[in-house]
Amino acid sequence: MKIENLKVGYGSITFYKEIPPIPRSRKTTGNVTVNDEGRPGQPAHYRATYLISFDDKQGTLNQQNVFSLTVLAPEDSRDAPYSQVELEAAKRLPKMLRQLADAIETEIAPPEDENPS
Numbered sequence: 478m479k480i481e482n483l484k485v486g487y488g489s490i491t492f493y494k495e496i497p498p499i500p501r502s503r504k505t506t507g508n509v510t511v512n513d514e515g516r517p518g519q520p521a522h523y524r525a526t527y528l529i530s531f532d533d534k535q536g537t538l539n540q541q542n543v544f545s546l547t548v549l550a551p552e553d554s555r556d557a558p559y560s561q562v563e564l565e566a567a568k569r570l571p572k573m574l575r576q577l578a579d580a581i582e583t584e585i586a587p588p589e590d591e592n593p594s
Contacts, residue, residue, distance in 0.1 A: 478533055478534070478535055479533075479534040479535070480531050480532070480533060480534075481531065481532045481534055482530070482531055482532045483529075483530070483531040484529070484530045484531070485527055485528075485529050485567070485570070486527055486528040486529070486530075487527075487563065488525035488526060488527050488548075488562075488563040488566055488567060489525065489526045489527075490523055490524075490525050490550075490559050490562055490563055490566075491523065491524050491525075491526070492521070492522075492523055493519070493521065493522050493523070493524065494521050495518070495519065495520055495521040496518050496519040497518050498515065498516065498517050498518035499513070499515045499516050499518075500515050501513065501514055501515040502515065520552070521555055522549060522550060522552065522555070523549075523550035523554055523555075523562050523566070524547050524548065524549055524550065524566075525547065525548050525550055525562065525563055525566035525567070526545055526546070526547040526548075527545065527546050527547075527548070527567065527570065528543065528544075528545050529543070529544055529545070529546060530542065530543040546570065546573070546574075548566045548567075548569045548570060548573060549566070549569075550562045550565060550566040551565050551566070551569075554566075
């Protein structure tokens with residue numbers, strides 16, 4: 478396999494506003510009790526989505542591939558310009574892809590024989 482014509486498109490940056498947590502609660506009115514499990518909050522943050530394309534060459538065969546990958550931007554990027562958010566998020570792509578490759582190898586590995594002869 479030989480990867481050629483790699484293109485990492487500009488990141489599409491999306492800002493997500495803060496979602497405050499909802500605490501667990503219990504309210505009783507007459508014979509009715511409502512239990513709310515609550516939910517955790519989410520801090521304000523950016524996500525950057527990249528479109529990645531490349532050719533996979535194997536001898537005389539060529540397969541074009543395109544996929545998108547969304548990366549959480551660093552937590553300290555809230556007040557940064559979009560260009561900086563995009564760059565910092567893009568720096569996370571190689572590590573994320575390596576971890577993904579490792580996870581795929583683990584997922585597709587044949588099960589170990591539990592009863593070796």
